[in-house]
Amino acid sequence: MSTTAVVKKNTYFDSVSLMAISTKANGLDGVAQAFVAMGTEMNKGVLGNLGLLTPELEAAGTGDLMIVAETTDGTDTDAVLAAIEELLVRKAPAGGESAVTYRTIAAAAQDRPDANLAVIAVNGTFAGREARKALENGLNVMLFSDNVPVGEEVALKQLAHDKGLLMMGPDCGTAIINNVGLCFANAVRPGSVGIVAASGTGSQEVSVRVHALGAGISQLIGTGGRDLSEEVGGIMMIDGIRALAADPATSVIVLISKPPAAAVEKKVLAEIATAGKPVVVWFVGGSEEAVVAAGGHFATGSEDAAVQAVRLGTELEAVAGELDTARIDAVVAKLGAEQRYVRGLFCGGTLTDEAMYALLEDTSDVWSNIQKNPDRKLSADSPSTGHTFLDFGDDEFTNGRPHPMIDPSLRLARLVEEARDPEVAVIVMDFILGFGAHEDPVGVTLPAIAEARQIAADAGRHLEIVGYVLGTDRDAPVLADQIAALEAAGVTVTASSTETGQYARAIARKVTNA
Amino acid sequence: MSTTNSLFSSDLNVVNVGLAMFEDDIAAQGAEVTTLDWTPPAGGKPEVLAALDALGDLEVAQKIEAANAEAVERIANSQPMLVGFGRALDVVPGMTPTTILHSGPPITWDRMNGPMQGAVTGALVFEGLAKDLDEAAALAASGEITFSPCHEHDAVGSMAGVTSASMYMHIVRNETHGNYAYTNLSEQMAKILRMGANDGSVVERLVWMRDVLGPMLKEAMEIGGPIDLRLMLAQALHMGDECHNRNNAGTLLLQQALAPSLLQTSFTTEQKKQVFDFIASSDYFSGPTWMATAKAALDAAHGIENSTVVTTMARNGVEFGIRVSGLAGNQWFTGPAGTVVGPMFAGYKPEDSGRDIGDSAITETYGFGGFTMSAAPAIVALVGGTVQEAMAYTREMGEITTSQNPNVTIPALDFQGIPTGIDVRKVLDTGILPIINTAIAHKDAGIGMIGAGVVNPPVEAFEKAAAALAEVIG
Numbered sequence: 001m002s003t004t005a006v007v008k009k010n011t012y013f014d015s016v017s018l019m020a021i022s023t024k025a026n027g028l029d030g031v032a033q034a035f036v037a038m039g040t041e042m043n044k045g046v047l048g049n050l051g052l053l054t055p056e057l058e059a060a061g062t063g064d065l066m067i068v069a070e071t072t073d074g075t076d077t078d079a080v081l082a083a084i085e086e087l088l089v090r091k092a093p094a095g096g097e098s099a100v101t102y103r104t105i106a107a108a109a110q111d112r113p114d115a116n117l118a119v120i121a122v123n124g125t126f127a128g129r130e131a132r133k134a135l136e137n138g139l140n141v142m143l144f145s146d147n148v149p150v151g152e153e154v155a156l157k158q159l160a161h162d163k164g165l166l167m168m169g170p171d172c173g174t175a176i177i178n179n180v181g182l183c184f185a186n187a188v189r190p191g192s193v194g195i196v197a198a199s200g201t202g203s204q205e206v207s208v209r210v211h212a213l214g215a216g217i218s219q220l221i222g223t224g225g226r227d228l229s230e231e232v233g234g235i236m237m238i239d240g241i242r243a244l245a246a247d248p249a250t251s252v253i254v255l256i257s258k259p260p261a262a263a264v265e266k267k268v269l270a271e272i273a274t275a276g277k278p279v280v281v282w283f284v285g286g287s288e289e290a291v292v293a294a295g296g297h298f299a300t301g302s303e304d305a306a307v308q309a310v311r312l313g314t315e316l317e318a319v320a321g322e323l324d325t326a327r328i329d330a331v332v333a334k335l336g337a338e339q340r341y342v343r344g345l346f347c348g349g350t351l352t353d354e355a356m357y358a359l360l361e362d363t364s365d366v367w368s369n370i371q372k373n374p375d376r377k378l379s380a381d382s383p384s385t386g387h388t389f390l391d392f393g394d395d396e397f398t399n400g401r402p403h404p405m406i407d408p409s410l411r412l413a414r415l416v417e418e419a420r421d422p423e424v425a426v427i428v429m430d431f432i433l434g435f436g437a438h439e440d441p442v443g444v445t446l447p448a449i450a451e452a453r454q455i456a457a458d459a460g461r462h463l464e465i466v467g468y469v470l471g472t473d474r475d476a477p478v479l480a481d482q483i484a485a486l487e488a489a490g491v492t493v494t495a496s497s498t499e500t501g502q503y504a505r506a507i508a509r510k511v512t513n514a
Numbered sequence: 515m516s517t518t519n520s521l522f523s524s525d526l527n528v529v530n531v532g533l534a535m536f537e538d539d540i541a542a543q544g545a546e547v548t549t550l551d552w553t554p555p556a557g558g559k560p561e562v563l564a565a566l567d568a569l570g571d572l573e574v575a576q577k578i579e580a581a582n583a584e585a586v587e588r589i590a591n592s593q594p595m596l597v598g599f600g601r602a603l604d605v606v607p608g609m610t611p612t613t614i615l616h617s618g619p620p621i622t623w624d625r626m627n628g629p630m631q632g633a634v635t636g637a638l639v640f641e642g643l644a645k646d647l648d649e650a651a652a653l654a655a656s657g658e659i660t661f662s663p664c665h666e667h668d669a670v671g672s673m674a675g676v677t678s679a680s681m682y683m684h685i686v687r688n689e690t691h692g693n694y695a696y697t698n699l700s701e702q703m704a705k706i707l708r709m710g711a712n713d714g715s716v717v718e719r720l721v722w723m724r725d726v727l728g729p730m731l732k733e734a735m736e737i738g739g740p741i742d743l744r745l746m747l748a749q750a751l752h753m754g755d756e757c758h759n760r761n762n763a764g765t766l767l768l769q770q771a772l773a774p775s776l777l778q779t780s781f782t783t784e785q786k787k788q789v790f791d792f793i794a795s796s797d798y799f800s801g802p803t804w805m806a807t808a809k810a811a812l813d814a815a816h817g818i819e820n821s822t823v824v825t826t827m828a829r830n831g832v833e834f835g836i837r838v839s840g841l842a843g844n845q846w847f848t849g850p851a852g853t854v855v856g857p858m859f860a861g862y863k864p865e866d867s868g869r870d871i872g873d874s875a876i877t878e879t880y881g882f883g884g885f886t887m888s889a890a891p892a893i894v895a896l897v898g899g900t901v902q903e904a905m906a907y908t909r910e911m912g913e914i915t916t917s918q919n920p921n922v923t924i925p926a927l928d929f930q931g932i933p934t935g936i937d938v939r940k941v942l943d944t945g946i947l948p949i950i951n952t953a954i955a956h957k958d959a960g961i962g963m964i965g966a967g968v969v970n971p972p973v974e975a976f977e978k979a980a981a982a983l984a985e986v987i988g
Contacts, residue, residue, distance in 0.1 A: 019857030019965065020895040026863075035860040046860060100909065101551045103944040105529055107913045108548055114527045115548075119540075121532035126554050129567070130531055139529060140521055144536075166521070178526045180545045183536055187543075219522060247522050435539040 001032060003070050004077040005054050007039065011065040013088070025084045030075030035068040036084060105130060109137035117166075119182055121145055127170060128152040135159050135167065142222065143169030144183050146395070150231045153224070157235040166243070167236055169224040173200035173403075173436075176207065176220035184405060186434035187474035191216020193309045194250035196240035198223045198257035201348030201393075201432065202284065202302060204470060205497045206254055209306030211472045213318045218250040219243075225349075228260030234268045241268070245275040252313025253279045254305055255296075258353065259286045269294035278312040280305050284350060285357045301354055303498035321495050323502045331426075331492070332510045334462035339425035340511045342504045343418045344389035345411050347404040347441075348470065351430045351497050352391040358501030359387055359508055369394055384418060387508060389428075405437045412448040419452035419463055425511045426464040427452070428504050430497070431482060433471030442469065442482040449489050464507065467491045468500040553945045556980075557973060562942060565980040568988030569822065569939055578840075578939075578987065581820035582916045585839045586935035588818075589880065590919040592811035593689040595740040596803065599699075599732040601724075603679035606696050608667050610679070612643070613660040617675025617873045618830025619846040620663055623654045627831035629710025629868045632959025633674035634659075636712025640720045641678045647712060665826055665837070666844050669696040670809045670873035672802055673708035673955055674831070681720070682728025684803055686743065688810040695810035697803075697873075699723055699731075702796035704859075705962035709955040710868070722788075730781050730789055731772070738775030743807040746771070748922045750800075751882065751932075756890035757804040758874060758883030759951040759966055764800040769793050805873065808880035815935075817842035820987050823916060824936040824979075827879045827948065827971060831871035831955075836975045838938055840983060847979040849972025854954045856896050856967015868957040870969045875950045881919055881932035884949035884968060885911040889924045896951060896966055907949055908933065914940040914948065938983060941976045 013021070018036050025034035035052070037043040039060030047053040052068055060066050065088075069080050102108035109115050118134035120127060124147025134141045135156065143156075148170035160167030168175055174197070175182040179190045186204055188211040195217065197203030207217050221243070223236040237255065244250045253275060260268065260283060272279045272295045281291045282299035291298040297312065299305035303320050310318035342359065346352040352370060359366050367378045368389040378388060380396040391397075392404035392411045404411050411429075418424050431441040438444060449465060456463035467486045471479040483493050494500040528547040530537050540547040556562035569578060602609050609615075614634055616626070626634065635650035638659070644650035653659060664671040671677050675698075683696040698708070701719060705711040735741075746767050753763030769790075776786060793799045816825040821839035828835055835846040851870040858864070877883035887894065887904040894904045908924065911933040918931030936948055947970035954965040 014892065014895075016857065016893050016966075017895045019859065021857075022860055023857045033861070037860065043860075050861060100548075100906075102529075102548065103551050103553070103910075103913055103946055104940075105531065105550065107944070108529045108550060112527065112529070112546075112548065114525070114546070115529050116521050116524060116527050118529045118531060119533075119536055121536065122552065123554065125558070126563075129555065129563075130552075134529070134531075144533070178522060178524075178545075180526045180528075180540060180543045182528075182540065243522070249522070435543075436536065 001070060001072060002077065003052055003068065004081060005052070005057050006067045006081060007056055007060045008065040008067065010063050012038070012063060013065060021087045024087050025069070028080060028083050030071050030080055031069055032072055033070040034084060035066070037066055038062060039064040039066050105133045105139070106137055109139060116140060117142065117177065119144065124148050124170070128156060131156050131167070132159065135163060135165055138163070138165070140166040141168060142172055142175050142182050143167070143224065144173060145169070146171040150226060150229070153226060154232055154235070157232065161235055161239055166221065166239070168222045171226065172222035172224040174203050174220065175222040176217050178219070181435045184432070184434060184436040185220070186211070186470070186472050188472055189216035190218070192218050192249060192251035192313050193254060194218045194244035194247065194252070195220040195254045195256065196223060196237050196244065197221070197255070198225055198227050198237065199284075199350040201470070202256045202282070202350030204348070204432070204434065205302045205351065206256060206282070206306050208470055208472050209303055209496060210310060213306060213310045214316050215310045215314045218247060228257050228264045228268065230261040230264060234260065234264045237268050238271055241271045241275060241279070245277060251277060252309045253277055254309045255279060255281045255283070256305065257283050258350070259283050265290060269296060272296045280308045280312065284353045285360070301498040301501070303496045321499055323499060323506060325506065327492070328503065328506045328510065331464050332507060335425050335464070335511060336461055338422050339461060341423050342387045342426050342428060342508050343384055343424050344428040344504065345414055345418070346389065346391050346430050347393055347411070347432050348430050349391045349393050351468070351470070351500070352389050354497050355428060355501035355504055356389040358505040362505060362509060363387070369396055384421065390414065405432050405441070408438065408441065408444050412445060415445070415448045415452050416455065419455040422459065422461065424463065426466055426504060426507050428466045428500060429468070430500070431467060431469045431486075433469065433475040433477060433479060433482065440477050442485045446485065446489055449491060453490060465491045466494060466500065466503055468494045468497060470497070555945070556942045556977070557945065559977070562977045562980060565984035565988070566939060566942055568984040569980065571988065574988055577820045578822055581818050581840060582823050582935060582937060585815040585818050585821045585823040586916045588691065588815040589811045589934055590921055591690050592744070592814050594686045594695070594743045594807040594810035595689050596684060596735070596743050597687045597740045598685040598735040599682050599728055600685055601679065601728070602677055602681050602683050602696070605683055605685055606667050606669055606677070608662070610660065611641075612658060613662060613679065615662055615664045615667055615669060615671060615675065615677040616830060617664060617671045617673065617871060618828045619833055619835030619848050621661070621830045621832060623661060625832055627868055627871070628958040629871060629955040630674040630676065630831050632710035632712045633676035633707045635959070636707045636716055637676045637678040639712070640717045641680060663828070664873055665828055667696070668694055668809070668813065670805045670876050671698055671708070672805065672874050673872040673953065674710060675873050676707060680724050682724060682731065684806045686806040686810045687740070688814055691814035693810060693813050695806045695813060697806040697809070699727060700796065700799045700802050702792060702798060709953070709962040710959050711962040712960055726781065726785050727789055727792060730776060730779050730785065733779040734772055734775035737778050738772065741771050743803065744921060747804055747807055747882070751886060751889045751922060752925055754890055754892055756883055756886045756893070756951065758801070758877040759896060759953070760797070760890045760893045761799070761801050761804070762797045764804060765793065765797050768800040768803060801874070804882070805876050808876045808882075812876065812879055815839055822938045822983055824879055824938060827875040827950070828873045829870045829875065831869050834870060834971045834975055836971065836979060838979050838983065840987060841979070845982070847975045847982065849974030852969045852972060854952055854965075854967045854969045856954065856965055858954065858965030862956070862964040866956055866964055868955045870952065871955060872952065874952060878948055878950045879936065881915070881934040882922065884951040885933050886924060887951070888926050891926070896968060910946055911949065913944050914946050938976050938979045942980055947971055947973060
């Protein structure tokens with residue numbers, strides 16, 4: 001143990017600062033005890049009691065600063081003194097103005113009178129509470145969280161309805177409000193196509209197709225997946241239709257959902273008559289009759305919905321893509337006799353649905369974790385069988401882990417597993433770009449694709465892998481690069497969700513009939 | 515849907531809650547966005563959430579809002595006046611020759627911590643009830659001494675808060691509501707009774723305070739008449755005090771007001787010089803004065819039906835207790851007293867610290883002290899921080915309070931009123947605990963003050979209060 005003392009003449013610090021500095025100095029490496037104080041009689045008395053008073057310190061006056069450090073053996077005392085002197089130098093706070101952060105929605109709303117929308121993504125136990133606070137403070141709500149009880153959802157939507165606010169969600173992953181994409185959304189041009197959707201990836205796909213056709217989006221209002229259920233009764237979709245009907249920037253309205261409860265469908269379609277604008281309806285696997293009877297335009301799929309909306313709402317020519325049948329024949333020729341089944345490994349729920357419904361037109365023998373038919377429902381941990389379509393974004397897969405659009409690990413493992421199955425003819429996958437999604441969804445999948453193809457090649461099989469990249473030329477990462485990377489890896493790239501389903505169905509027809 | 519269409523015609527301005535990753539995407543698209551520093555309300559505890567939800571029910575919430583508005587109105591419009599000084603036995607309600615008042619919620623002798631036991635034994639020697647500290651300890655344990663919280667006698671006590679019959683007290687009258695508040699005199703220095711010190715020098719000073727300082731102050735007040743303490747408090751805040759740990763300005767103002775009268779008292783010049791020297795020996799002289807000021811105002815706001823405003827925060831060195839306006843009388847809600855974090859005198863280490871103690875958190879309950887760090891940039895070192903951070907503390911306390919007191923303002927925040935009326939609901943909703951500036955006493959009896967710093971109350975106290983409120987109001 002050794003003691004070092006320095007007196008800095010005519011250097012003043014207030015006692016509170018010095019106590020703080022001494023406390024910090026005590027924490028320096030090698031310091032047993034540090035004492036930084038003005039040379040007052042009282043302080044010198046304390047040093048005397050501690051046996052640390054040297055003649056030099058004794059001579060210090062009340063305007064002189066005393067630095068005394070008792071250090072452990074082997075410590076560089078010069079370094080310690082330098083470190084203590086460093087503590088005396090005041091540093092201006094970095095960054096200049098400090099950003100204000102709030103703890104509660106109420107505090108933020110009070111302090112920011114221009115705030116008009118809350119994006120809420122907290123645990124379902126607290127989500128309803130936060131959404132209510134937002135509505136009570138006059139904010140529109142996009143509620144990303146799921147696991148909110150349905151009774152709470154109804155109460156929130158009723159409250160929002162009464163206040164004239166949007167209550168998007170719970171479980172709402174996609175919206176575009178005033179040309180700003182929220183959560184999972186794509187960068188699309190502003191335009192006159194308005195969308196109200198109970199389906200996240202379905203609405204992403206339609207918005208992307210509208211953009212690809214040269215048109216743009218006025219608003220994309222998400223409702224959450226349960227809005228068209230019997231219990232909720234389509235409160236948000238009906239309010240959304242009315243809001244877009246009143247919006248001068250919207251010339252055509254597109255409604256997107258899985259097939260709603262019959263009574264709710266009727267209520268929602270009844271809004272078409274008073275909308276005063278053409279309304280295109282794509283209820284995946286829904287019936288044309290009801291839509292047409294209500295005065296709506298029935299869409300058979302996502303691409304059809306986009307094409308019809310652009311035709312009805314803009315001056316642009318819009319044409320649907322055509323399936324290249326020659327390409328399919330070439331693929332089928334390479335397949336072995338055993339290879340008879342399609343396996344779909346999807347991130348997007350509605351993309352899964354659209355591809356699966358394409359096959360269901362031919363056969364009811366399609367297995368899925370999101371199948372409505374209980375006889376063909378496959379749990380997440382069961383191996384695939386026959387034609388299988390898996391939605392990795394469904395609760396059973398996401399329980400306790402991020403959405404596959406962010407964390408692809410489960411899907412990568414499944415891809416390799418499917419490649420080992422000699423009955424598999426084609427594996428269909430989606431890759432979703434845009435806000436909120438993985439920064440390089442294709443890149444992160446390429447090693448698994450290579451492994452899968454190698455497994456099939458080693459077994460003497462051709463494995464057809466089909467990929468669809470959902471994105472626009474404005475999204476990050478670059479759409480063309482993602483497509484090029486897939487093609488370079490030997491993946492067949494489709495041009496839309498609709499075409500993806502058609503392609504899978506066309507192959508399935510050939511191999512099952514072969 | 516007129517509101518929705520006004521959304522469509524304005525710039526999107528987002529409050530982002532929960533997932534920070536969404537902020538970057540929204541900001542990159544040119545929209546305004548702020549991400550909350552969000553934590554689950556009520557610490558995510560279901561029973562506390564249930565209580566909060568019961569208190570959040572629309573009709574109930576309206577009753578609470580009205581009651582809380584009245585509570586903060588009563589706090590803000592209170593005009594505490596210093597009207598005199600007198601012996602505790604003569605002025606404090608319920609005081610007896612064998613009563614010892616202490617800080618914080620009720621506590622028995624055997625559970626008191628080192629500094630409080632040290633102060634009790636010192637006080638018993640001072641009162642002549644015991645000849646030495648050992649005899650005093652035996653007496654304290656005998657059951658012959660009545661221990662009671664200052665707060666239950668219209669009084670407050672700094673640190674151990676130990677107040678015995680012949681100690682001189684401030685007498686503060688709330689002109690607006692007619693109630694009184696009392697508190698002891700500052701002992702100045704570090705080695706003092708309220709910090710747990712109790713040797714001969716400590717008792718000797720108490721004797722001088724009883725025989726000279728107290729009577730001289732009493733006489734001076736009789737000569738000079740009442741002093742408006744709220745006005746003086748507001749001035750001190752404008753002069754760089756937060757009136758809990760920094761009292762430089764407040765002490766000068768109080769001395770300035772008292773000096774002419776002190777000079778006119780019947781005491782000798784030597785005694786008057788002793789008093790002036792004593793006042794000059796520590797900036798803390800006016801510290802207790804502001805505590806009594808706050809106590810007088812807050813007692814006037816206690817017992818308002820349906821109010822969730824906190825009217826007392828006090829610690830006895832073992833437990834931290836709060837009282838809430840809507841739960842009348844002496845209902846305490848407690849949790850373990852915390853450890854004060856801050857700079858310490860040379861030669862002492864954090865493990866030497868006694869736990870959080872004293873009624874001085876009445877200042878934060880009123881809205882100054884830690885709540886008003888932004889008025890006292892000179893002592894931001896206490897919180898180890900920058901002036902910017904001091905500003906943030908006051909803003910943050912605004913999130914857990916009901917409104918601002920227009921009579922006491924902060925220059926650096928464009929004369930914003932101090933945050934007033936801590937709301938039990940808001941504390942639990944936000945997870946923000948009140949911040950309290952305070953001193954650190956050594957954990958053992960007989961030593962005294964060893965540092966200063968900041969501390970928070972235990973959240974349990976607020977959780978228990980919320981449950982009780984939900985039962986009464988919800």
